[in-house]
Amino acid sequence: MLRITVQDDAPWRLHLAGRLEGAWVAETENAWLSAPVSGRRVEIDMREVTWIDEAGRRLLQAMNQAGARFIAKGIAMEALVEEITGKPARRA
Secondary structure, eight states: OEEEEEEESSSEEEEEEEEEOTHHHHHHHHHHHTOOOTTSOEEEEEEEEEEEOHHHHHHHHHHHHTTOEEEOOSHHHHHHHHHHHSSOOBOO
């Protein structure tokens, strides 16, 4: 199960809570791709993500390549963000 919340402020933020896996990866991708973010910074808040499967990892890599910034908490998620981005995870 994954809860997806969109915060349509500056920056535009996608807040994820739960497991980014299976069908939830496509739902997350749809939310991300449908966002009207022209010229705004995009943040992916992963502080409440507990698991990410391989498809979720590929989506995060695509988001990173598109310029999204990640917010993470916890050793595993911070390490994953650092591995994907090459930089330490941002903590909010």
